[in-house]
């Protein structure tokens with residue numbers, strides 16, 4: 001198992017009464033086996049179980065203990081790849097279809113959050129996406145026109161308009177409506193509990209070390225203790241551990257990133273509408289608030305596939321993130337309380353990997369690589385439900401593993 005993060009994470013400390021699940025100790029047969037109990041595996045497990053499908057989630061460690069624990073909980077329909085750029089990459093029709101699927105996924109996450117009967121910190125928010133430099137303003141304007149022309153709820157703000165509402169100066173911004181924030185770990189635990197209540201079986205401390213297809217298309221997964229889990233379908237929701245896919249996944253890069261959470265701030269009134277803030281620079285800086293009044297910020301990605309081990313080196317990077325908060329909101333006083341570094345997967349065409357293995361029928365992938373991982377996991381759950389039922393999904397051709405857009409990168 002690879003190191004996914006280190007440092008002091010925030011979300012797990014916000015939770016009480018976490019339910020634990022037993023490891024798999026006897027051979028078992030199920031309709032759908034999901035390998036991985038993070039955000040992706042839990043959303044898939046929930047959606048499939050709610051649809052009456054017999055599903056079993058197996059997790060090597062603990063539910064939400066993978067990169068989900070490092071997630072900063074921002075849900076946006078805009079992606080790391082701008083709509084205007086995606087149009088150039090895959091054509092207008094598919095690019096808009098993909099962006100609309102992301103917008104609908106945020107709504108769907110909110111609907112599920114409301115049904116779980118637990119507080120998971122889902123709050124609808126708008127985002128402020130600002131031009132990091134004057135040179136980026138034409139690009140931002142073009143993006144605004146692409147979004148507005150495709151029916152998204154957006155507004156263009158000049159530098160003066162930003163300064164009227166916020167204590168920082170930036171050349172221009174797009175305001176997007178239809179985004180949200182969430183407590184990712186709270187959401188995943190609540191999803192797992194609801195999936196279990198709907199009939200899913202969940203097994204923590206169950207490491208899948210072998211996978212073969214037996215006669216009549218039955219998938220046979222073997223755990224590190226020799227227990228066999230048979231299934232008609234297997235979904236790999238293994239996050240940023242592509243080596244788990246035995247060479248099936250190509251054209252993905254794993255980098256490292258940084259994040260922090262401050263102490264609760266006594267007064268957040270300067271942060272109008274608790275808007276989600278990010279920028280056009282790449283890699284980008286981003287920040288949000290929490291219900292407790294903390295600020296969570298992240299970014300400053302580096303081209304390195306391992307989390308940084310040295311605490312002092314990590315602190316140098318997260319202190320810079322903290323300075324960026326102060327640059328935007330100079331009057332904030334709360335100190336940095338949590339900080340962490342984590343690996344982060346990105347596909348080379350900026351789209352997630354979701355769909356059936358082109359060479360291995362019955363085997364599916366739910367890999368939401370990119371800054372919008374949670375939104376992608378939601379799309380994946382619905383898409384994979386359709387595929388397993390033998391039905392089409394409107395965006396399956398855009399995100400499948402053998403898509404044409406991967407050939408040119």
Ligand SMILES: Cc1cc2nc3c(=O)[nH]c(=O)nc-3n(C[C@H](O)[C@H](O)[C@H](O)COP(=O)(O)OP(=O)(O)OC[C@H]3O[C@@H](n4cnc5c(N)ncnc54)[C@H](O)[C@@H]3O)c2cc1C
Nearest residue numbers: 036038039040060066067068071072073074208239373374
């Ligand atoms: C710092 C940071 C900030 C982020 N912020 C955001 C954000 O604001 N919004 C957003 O949408 N996304 C964000 N992301 C991305 C988001 O965290 C990921 O998309 C998401 O956590 C991926 O969930 P997952 O379930 O795919 O992976 P994971 O949470 O890593 O889960 C995969 C699980 O599979 C298990 N596993 C692997 N192999 C096996 C095996 N052989 N047998 C059994 N189990 C196995 C692992 O133990 C792990 O628990 C962020 C990521 C990072 C690192």
